[in-house]
Amino acid sequence: MSKLSSSLQERLTDLVGTYGVPGASLAVWAGGELSEASAGVVNLETGVAATNDTLFQIGSITKLYTSALCMQLVEEGKLSLDEPVRKWLPDFKVANADVTARVTLRHLLTHTSGIEGDYFKDAGRGEDRIARFVGMLGGLPQVHPIDAMFSYCNTGFVIAGRLIEIAGGQLWDKAIRNRIAKPIGTPSFSTLPEQALRYLTAIGHLGAPGALGVTPLAYLAQSNAPAGSMSMTRARDVITFARMMMGGGIGPNGTSILSEASVRAMHEMNVACPTRMNIDAIGLATFLWDWDGDGRYEIFGHDGSTIGQAAWLRYHPESGVAVALLTNGGNGKGLAQALLTDIFSTAAGIKPPSPPVATPDFAYNASAYEGRYANVMEIIEVTAENGRLIATTIPSANAAVISGVRRVPLDPVDGELFVGVVPGFTEATTYHFLDRDGDGRPRFLHCGVRAHKRLEA
Secondary structure, eight states: OOHHHHHHHHHHHHHHHHTTOSEEEEEEEETTEEEEEEEEBSOTTTOOBOOTTOBEEOGGGHHHHHHHHHHHHHHTTSOOSSSBGGGTOTTOOOSOHHHHHHOBHHHHHTTOSOBOSOOOOOOOSSTTHHHHHHHTOTTOOBSSOTTSOOOOOHHHHHHHHHHHHHHHSSOHHHHHIIIIITTTTOTTOBSSHHHHTTSOBOOOEESSTTSOEEOSOSSSOGGGGGGTSSOEEOHHHHHHHHHHHHTTTBOTTSOBOSOHHHHHHHHSOSEEOSTTSSOOEESSSOEEEOTTOSSSOOEEEEEEEETTEEEEEEEETTTTEEEEEEEOSSSHHHHHHHHHHHHHHHHHSOOOOOOOOOOTTOOOOGGGTOEEEEOSSEEEEEEEETTEEEEEEEEOTTTTTTOOOEEEEOEESSSSEEEEOOTTOOSOEEEEEEEEOTTSOEEEEEETTEEEEEEOO
C-alpha cells in the first residue's frame, strides 16, 4: 500500500464513522498513481465489509457515459446536438407542442428542455423498456419554458438513451458496455442486476445517520437506466473514465473513446446555474466548477444518487488529479465535502469553496416568499413562522420511497438565496427564489438542482 493509500485509508475509516456512512469506497488518481481505500460494510444487516472491489451504484454519474455515447454518434454523423429530437423519434411527444417540435439533444444533455425531470414511472424490464418509457411521455408537462433555465432532468437522459438506441443500432445497455466500459478496461461496470451478481455489491440504506435501514428497493426503475438508475461499478473504474476525459478522449489503455473536440464540448459551459448553488455551470451532462474564482471552469465531474446510495466524481485536468467516492447511505455529503477538500488541497493545490452561510440580521419580507412550489417529484410548502421561513418538502407517491417529508428552517444569504440543513445532516441545502412577478413574488424555487414552479393559491 502506497503512503497516499495508507493515509486515505485512515482518513476514510475515521470519516465514515463521523458521518454515519455504512460503507464507502474511494479511489484517487494523483501524481500518476492510483490510490484506493474502503471502509465500513456493504449491508448493515449482513455486516459484510466493503472492499476496493465492491460495486456501488454510481447513479447520475452515468449521465457522463450517456453523454459520451451521444458524442460518439455525433462524431459518426448519426446524431446532431442541435436538430430536433423528432428527426430520429418521429413519434416523440410531450404535453407542450412547441417543446415536442423544438427540443434537441443539446437541450436534453444540458437540462434546459424544461420537461418535468423526475418522472419515475416504471416501464418494465424488457429490452424495449426505454422505448416504452419514452412512449409514455405524451402528457408530461413543463416545469419551466424551454431554454429558460437549468433544471435537473432525468427524463431528458432517458430520451437521449433512446436516441442512442435508434441512431447506434444497439440497446443502451449493450452500447455502454461495448462502446465505453469494456474498451477502456472496466468490464465490471454493470447495468443489470444479473451482471452485478458476479461481484460483491453494496445495498443502499435510507434514513438519517444513527437510524439507517436497508432500502426496501435495491434499484430505481430499469427503464430510467440512461439517467443512472442501474449502473454499478468500482471506484477505480470511475477514475478510469475520468482519466479518459482528462486524456482528451483516450483511455489509460490507449483506446480512443472520444475526440478531443467532443471532450471540449462536454466541458464547455452551456448554461449557468443559480449563483452559489453546489454546481456552477453545466456542459454536455458534465458539471463545471470554478473553485479558484478566476472566471474559468477547471473542475469537472458529476454527482450520483439512487435509493440509499450516493457517489461523487471530481477531476482537475490541469493537475491530473481525479477523485471518485462511492457510498451507501448516511451523511455522504458531509463525508464528500471533507474528503474532496482534503485531497484536492494536498494533491492539486485547489479546494472547493466553502458553502454559503446565512447573513446575520438580513432583513426580508417573509410573506413575499410564502407559497407552494412544485414539480412532478415533490411539493415544497414555504411558510413564515415567527418571521422565519420554513420549507416543508412533501414527496410525490412515486418519490416517497426515496425520501420522506422534510421540514427545514431557512436563513437568508441574500434576497434570492436561503440555506437550510435537513435534520440529521450537516451540509446546507440551497434554496434559490427566482424570477419575481410584478408583485415581487418568486415564480420559481430552485432547490436540490431542480426548479419548482409556484402554484397559484
